[in-house]
Amino acid sequence: xxxxxxxxxxxxxxxxxxxxxxxxxxxxxxxxxxxxxxxxxxxxxxxxxxxxxxxxxxxxxxxxxxxxxxxxxxxxxxxxxxxxxxxxxxxxxxxxxxxxxxxxxxxxxxxxxxxxxxxxxxxxxxxxxxxxxxxxxxxxxxxxxxxxxxxxxxxxxxxxxxxxxxxxxxxxxxxxxxxxxxxxxxxxxxxxxxxxxxxxxxxxxxxxxxxxxxxxxxxxxxxxxxxxxxxxxxxxxxxxxxxxxxxxxxxxxxxxxxxxxxxxxxxxxxxxxxxxxxxxxxxxxxxxxxxxxxxxxxxxxxxxxxxxxxxxxxxxxxxxxxxxxxxxxxxxxxxxxxxxxxxxxxxxxxxxxxxxxxxxxxxxxxxxxxxxxxxxxxxxxxxxxxxxxxxxxxxxxxxxxxxxxxxxxxxxxxxxxxxxxxxxxxxxxxxxxxxxxxxxxxxxxxxxxxxxxxxxxxxxxxxxxxxxxxxxxxxxxxxxx
Amino acid sequence: xxxxxxxxxxxxxxxxxxxxxxxxxxxxxxxxxxxxxxxxxxxxxxxxxxxxxxxxxxxxxxxxxxxxxxxxxxxxxx
Numbered sequence: 001x002x003x004x005x006x007x008x009x010x011x012x013x014x015x016x017x018x019x020x021x022x023x024x025x026x027x028x029x030x031x032x033x034x035x036x037x038x039x040x041x042x043x044x045x046x047x048x049x050x051x052x053x054x055x056x057x058x059x060x061x062x063x064x065x066x067x068x069x070x071x072x073x074x075x076x077x078x079x080x081x082x083x084x085x086x087x088x089x090x091x092x093x094x095x096x097x098x099x100x101x102x103x104x105x106x107x108x109x110x111x112x113x114x115x116x117x118x119x120x121x122x123x124x125x126x127x128x129x130x131x132x133x134x135x136x137x138x139x140x141x142x143x144x145x146x147x148x149x150x151x152x153x154x155x156x157x158x159x160x161x162x163x164x165x166x167x168x169x170x171x172x173x174x175x176x177x178x179x180x181x182x183x184x185x186x187x188x189x190x191x192x193x194x195x196x197x198x199x200x201x202x203x204x205x206x207x208x209x210x211x212x213x214x215x216x217x218x219x220x221x222x223x224x225x226x227x228x229x230x231x232x233x234x235x236x237x238x239x240x241x242x243x244x245x246x247x248x249x250x251x252x253x254x255x256x257x258x259x260x261x262x263x264x265x266x267x268x269x270x271x272x273x274x275x276x277x278x279x280x281x282x283x284x285x286x287x288x289x290x291x292x293x294x295x296x297x298x299x300x301x302x303x304x305x306x307x308x309x310x311x312x313x314x315x316x317x318x319x320x321x322x323x324x325x326x327x328x329x330x331x332x333x334x335x336x337x338x339x340x341x342x343x344x345x346x347x348x349x350x351x352x353x354x355x356x357x358x359x360x361x362x363x364x365x366x367x368x369x370x371x372x373x374x375x376x377x378x379x380x381x382x383x384x385x386x387x388x389x390x391x392x393x394x395x396x397x398x399x400x401x402x403x404x405x406x407x408x409x410x411x412x413x414x415x416x417x418x419x420x421x422x423x424x425x426x427x428x429x430x431x432x433x434x435x436x437x438x439x440x441x442x443x444x445x446x447x448x449x450x451x452x453x454x455x456x457x458x459x460x461x462x463x464x465x466x467x468x469x470x471x472x473x474x475x476x477x478x479x480x481x
Numbered sequence: 482x483x484x485x486x487x488x489x490x491x492x493x494x495x496x497x498x499x500x501x502x503x504x505x506x507x508x509x510x511x512x513x514x515x516x517x518x519x520x521x522x523x524x525x526x527x528x529x530x531x532x533x534x535x536x537x538x539x540x541x542x543x544x545x546x547x548x549x550x551x552x553x554x555x556x557x558x559x
Contacts, residue, residue: 213518
């Protein structure tokens with residue numbers, strides 16, 4: 001069997017197995033909206049762990065962590081810090097969200113805003129901003145998938161057909177099994193990903209330099225500035241590091257899908273315990289850094305840093321292993337992509353279409369509409385991924401900063417009695433506008449600070465300021481005879 | 482709807498990883514000394530990942546103790 005056929009067969013086998021697991025997870029379960037979106041709030045510690053790990057470790061962590069280590073050097077360390085600290089923040093937020101979610105039957109992020117602030121337009125705005133920023137993220141998963149599969153199969157499948165096949169499979173299991181299917185496919189995905197990360201992270205430095213320590217010794221000798229900040233960049237220094245870590249740690253669970261995943265837990269205790277253990281999974285990423293740093297020395301001068309990992313893997317490992325990497329990479333894109341599609345579709349149907357346009361819809365009709373939107377969203381992202389436009393990728397840089405603007409609404413909503421709807425609404429609009437303006441006018445970083453962090457500070461100021469302004473109208477109306 | 486605030490002890494424990502992994506970056510962002518062959522900044526962060534888990538475990542213990550005591554009070558109240 002030639003190298004191509006071996007690699008290709010393994011990739012197809014892994015994707016087919018993943019799809020089968022997804023379908024089987026839904027067998028003999030009644031798929032109403034509650035089961036489909038939040039798994040009847042019945043996920044124990046293991047499934048919740050897999051769901052959350054499944055949606056967090058995306059192709060971006062696969063290719064991005066090593067890619068940044070390669071192209072930027074030191075600043076890439078922010079990834080280790082922000083993911084770990086995000087779990088610290090989640091410890092204080094998610095268990096409370098779950099309690100409220102169960103009490104009031106919340107299923108989406110916008111549901112929380114509707115409940116807390118009692119304004120359907122604020123909730124719809126949260127929905128539109130959330131979905132708007134999810135789409136570039138989704139597109140990026142699919143583009144990443146195309147790259148991984150075509151490189152790992154020795155170019156025997158072009159990116160476009162790989163993307164089409166995987167979108168068909170993932171749409172299928174999302175329609176059939178909802179969030180439960182996503183969590184179960186994640187079992188296979190995470191097992192393969194940990195295996196791939198460990199063998200790449202240890203194997204590549206070993207093959208090229210005889211180990212991790214000799215590799216770093218060589219790197220430090222040759223390019224001592226590469227491993228500290230600002231590394232190979234000019235503007236990603238310590239101020240950028242601190243502001244970016246705070247911003248992204250706060251934004252982590254503000255992604256609509258990550259937020260809603262909390263509702264699937266069996267109880268708040270599960271989420272609290274989960275937050276304690278989750279940081280350890282971040283250690284996997286360290287191995288991706290090893291691969292990226294090795295590539296600096298072994299395959300210098302690549303124009304696209306994101307390809308550094310696959311380039312070096314292809315020149316170091318046998319074909320069957322490339323097949324495993326390709327399959328793992330494909331699932332690493334498909335699992336997050338499926339939960340993005342699921343959350344975005346539910347948000348759209350439940351928090352935008354129903355409250356604003358068709359208030360007479362019942363839950364059954366919402367569930368049906370959400371399924372139709374799943375198919376529509378898959379087609380849209382398929383189109384973008386194949387006819388990839390540069391604007392969407394640059395939009396992703398906005399996305400994290402934009403998503404984080406929900407943070408004040410959630411945290412103040414949970415912990416501060418006096419916060420008001422106008423304060424949060426105005427703060428959110430200011431925050432999102434600032435992010436869009438600073439990023440589109442190329443002012444990120446803004447005097448060394450992450451632009452999203454600047455926007456978040458402004459957002460907080462406006463939200464707190466407006467909430468503290470005494471409601472002047474009320475006494476006046478009360479004085480009327 | 483605002484929920485019960487976490488205890489000061491839990492918040493303090495949670496603040497430790499923030500200080501260690503984020504605010505003090507200027508103190509540990511250097512190559513030397515290499516720890517087990519890793520640059521110092523990378524080794525520092527890798528080390529703080531399990532330490533963060535330990536801090537959160539402490540916070541978890543504190544919070545659940547508080548919860549239990551609250552539940553007991555609720556039961557004894559008429």
